Amino acid sequence: MKIHIPTPLRQYAGKKASIDVQADNVGQALSALTATYPDLRRHLYTDEGKLRAFVNVYLNDEDIRYLHKESTPVKENDSLSIVPSIAGGAGACCCSCRMNA
Amino acid sequence: MLRIDQTCYEQLRRHGEETYPHECCGVLLGRVEDEDQRLVTSIARAGNTRTDSPQNRYNIDPRELITIQRQARELGLDIVGFYHSHPDHPARWSSTDLAEAHWLGCSYVITRVEKGQARETNAFLLLGGEEAEKQFQDEPLEVVAQIAETKTPA
Numbered sequence A: 001m002k003i004h005i006p007t008p009l010r011q012y013a014g015k016k017a018s019i020d021v022q023a024d025n026v027g028q029a030l031s032a033l034t035a036t037y038p039d040l041r042r043h044l045y046t047d048e049g050k051l052r053a054f055v056n057v058y059l060n061d062e063d064i065r066y067l068h069k070e071s072t073p074v075k076e077n078d079s080l081s082i083v084p085s086i087a088g089g090a091g092a093c094c095c096s097c098r099m100n101a
Numbered sequence B: 001m002l003r004i005d006q007t008c009y010e011q012l013r014r015h016g017e018e019t020y021p022h023e024c025c026g027v028l029l030g031r032v033e034d035e036d037q038r039l040v041t042s043i044a045r046a047g048n049t050r051t052d053s054p055q056n057r058y059n060i061d062p063r064e065l066i067t068i069q070r071q072a073r074e075l076g077l078d079i080v081g082f083y084h085s086h087p088d089h090p091a092r093w094s095s096t097d098l099a100e101a102h103w104l105g106c107s108y109v110i111t112r113v114e115k116g117q118a119r120e121t122n123a124f125l126l127l128g129g130e131e132a133e134k135q136f137q138d139e140p141l142e143v144v145a146q147i148a149e150t151k152t153p154a
């Protein structure tokens, strides 16, 4: 299957935009990726080995959090996208904003 | 340095005027010429999913980003940054912007929209080798009449 690497992480993945791996599930695919490119690991996982909260992993068009997370099965023609979240805003200007922060 | 095509520049500013008093957001597409030069040749509008607080927060649905990324890939373009607006707030990054910025090495463009009119537009480069040390740096923004479609030969 193919794993799409977002622009900021390509420098840790041999400058590649996508990488092909052999895997039966999402966890195996990510393990295969980080085994080849160990520098990616700390960008994707916390010290406790959990996927970082702002790192979204999508199998085709579905968030793996709403599938079976890392045990979600994958097929040869699937593609996995690593998408760090994009958010922000003027925010934090009043108490109601802070409640949302 | 962020060099942005004139049409794209006008489009992203207009987007902020259209969504006022809510924040707009979108993706900057183009290419990285070398370490410190990003060229924007196309932009993609995105919806703001923060319907709970759209006047001062934005969030792009990752699924929408994947679609944008796929279309960009077919055109040979990369994501080089993002843009959003600050309705009635300065065109400077906020603490929320920094806390929620994770695309290291990408440009974040902010436009102040005052009473529905786009005012200044500034660019900030997200620097740092990892999350813990990330910071925004003011990035020179140059609006270019037209950017050549192809990469200049090395």
Ligand SMILES: [Zn+2]
Pocket: A088, A089, A090, B084, B085, B086, B092, B093, B094, B097, B110
């Ligand atoms: Zn902002």
